[in-house]
Amino acid sequence: MLKKVIPFIINSETLNGRPDGARLRDEVLKRLEGEPPDIVLPLDFSKVNGIDFSFADEMLGRIIRRISIGEPGGRYIILESLSDSVRESINVALKERELACVYVKPNSEIEILGKISEELKKTYDAAVDKGKITARDVLELENTDNISISAASNRLTRLKELGLLIKTNDEIVNGGGRQYVYEPIR
Amino acid sequence: MDESRKIIVDDQTLNAVTSDNLFEKVNTLLKENVLSSVEINLQEVGFVDPYGLVSLCLVGRHLKSKCGELNMVLPNNFDCQGYLYATNFIPLIESFMQVKNKLPGVEAAQHLAENVVLELTKIEKKDKEPNNDINKILGRLRTILQSQLNFDEQETANFSNLISELCHNIKDHSEDEGFVAVQRYQRKIDGKRYVVIGVGDLGIGIKNSLGKRYDVSGWSHIEAIAQALKKEVSAIPDRGFGLYMVSKITQDYRGALHIRSGDARLYLRYAPRGERTVLFPGTQVSISLSEIGKNN
Numbered sequence: 219m220l221k222k223v224i225p226f227i228i229n230s231e232t233l234n235g236r237p238d239g240a241r242l243r244d245e246v247l248k249r250l251e252g253e254p255p256d257i258v259l260p261l262d263f264s265k266v267n268g269i270d271f272s273f274a275d276e277m278l279g280r281i282i283r284r285i286s287i288g289e290p291g292g293r294y295i296i297l298e299s300l301s302d303s304v305r306e307s308i309n310v311a312l313k314e315r316e317l318a319c320v321y322v323k324p325n326s327e328i329e330i331l332g333k334i335s336e337e338l339k340k341t342y343d344a345a346v347d348k349g350k351i352t353a354r355d356v357l358e359l360e361n362t363d364n365i366s367i368s369a370a371s372n373r374l375t376r377l378k379e380l381g382l383l384i385k386t387n388d389e390i391v392n393g394g395g396r397q398y399v400y401e402p403i404r
Numbered sequence: 405m406d407e408s409r410k411i412i413v414d415d416q417t418l419n420a421v422t423s424d425n426l427f428e429k430v431n432t433l434l435k436e437n438v439l440s441s442v443e444i445n446l447q448e449v450g451f452v453d454p455y456g457l458v459s460l461c462l463v464g465r466h467l468k469s470k471c472g473e474l475n476m477v478l479p480n481n482f483d484c485q486g487y488l489y490a491t492n493f494i495p496l497i498e499s500f501m502q503v504k505n506k507l508p509g510v511e512a513a514q515h516l517a518e519n520v521v522l523e524l525t526k527i528e529k530k531d532k533e534p535n536n537d538i539n540k541i542l543g544r545l546r547t548i549l550q551s552q553l554n555f556d557e558q559e560t561a562n563f564s565n566l567i568s569e570l571c572h573n574i575k576d577h578s579e580d581e582g583f584v585a586v587q588r589y590q591r592k593i594d595g596k597r598y599v600v601i602g603v604g605d606l607g608i609g610i611k612n613s614l615g616k617r618y619d620v621s622g623w624s625h626i627e628a629i630a631q632a633l634k635k636e637v638s639a640i641p642d643r644g645f646g647l648y649m650v651s652k653i654t655q656d657y658r659g660a661l662h663i664r665s666g667d668a669r670l671y672l673r674y675a676p677r678g679e680r681t682v683l684f685p686g687t688q689v690s691i692s693l694s695e696i697g698k699n700n
Contacts, residue, residue: 231543232539232542232543232546233539234535234538234539234542234568234572235535235538235568235572235575235576236572236576236643237534237535238535267543267546268542268546268560268561268564270542270564270565270568270569270572271565271569271645271649272568272569272572272643272645272646275645301557302557302558302561303557303558303560303561303564304561306557306558306561306562307561307565310649311645314635314645314648314649
């Protein structure tokens, strides 16, 4: 199970451009590398009034891409305390790069920023509700014969690639065989 | 033979289109003799928009590097001259040229400052100032947009992004310093409000910038500008966000984008239109937005 660690607080009111983005990206990656595996690091933007797209692209876009290829392995990020304008800039920047990230709002409600299809969003939400999810859960969720077990697995794989789910273990299913279990990043 | 020369600006309005007439006169002048002094005469000018302000600064810098003494004769129009004071234009240019024809009482005409969203501001070269000048601009802008213009959060974010991306393009790509100014207007005919942004530099231009990464030998300047507006086209790999997002936001707010670089300008409103124009150093951008701050 993922453990949420002490947030990384971003201590600037206005952040813009790629130099700011690169600097903070390196600080966050350094912090991630210093943590043990199986953690979620909240990035706290409560002190930030405004950012621009280039900053968001350079900082968050690159961190998310690194995490999606397993660097550093077992360490993930979520976003916290975004003002409306910061949220907007991040959402636009991630959408343009076809990336996604979890934003945990002050009321604990979860929003996915960036680009995610309706099916994937529905699957992720189900994972959050249940605490974990398997391909068979996806089939039940769809409640239709139009999706195969293979397609359901692909959905989970895609969410893992987006950095929204992690594969935790596998379990034996009725009738033999094994299936992978995924946990949501949150 | 040393010569003193005058550039008389006979356009009553200085904006993205008429500034090219000024650039042409500058080019003609510079083909001639070694110049001991140059005078830029603005007496007939009645209106200067942010792009015109930036263009005048750039013309001043361009001429200063090539002549001994540079003078500017200010407009006879009181409101226009007052606007030049209110937007910080005159204090800024006085650092490198003599200013003449100051009208009595014009510096105290505070009412002319009420529509200034961002006064004329210099963007320093990257090696001189990596980021703080833009941070200060964005901090000031945010306060004005929300407290005085009643922009909502989304509008503030989008507008600030426009300014930030344009200013960063100067730092990251032009190899020069530049200027930015923003003004708010209201049309007399229908009361519609709109905002105009002017940004410019005397740097290497878009085609030369992209030439660091792409083979631009077969590109015209129009093609270079059009390419620069595409996502992920940039002199630096894994970038290409800036002008693409500028273009996208402008279209989202049904605005008009004008980019001049090399010997070309590209005008983007609904559909792009490119045309050849006079050759002048650097890149200059004008954006007009009428659908932003609708609730103010």
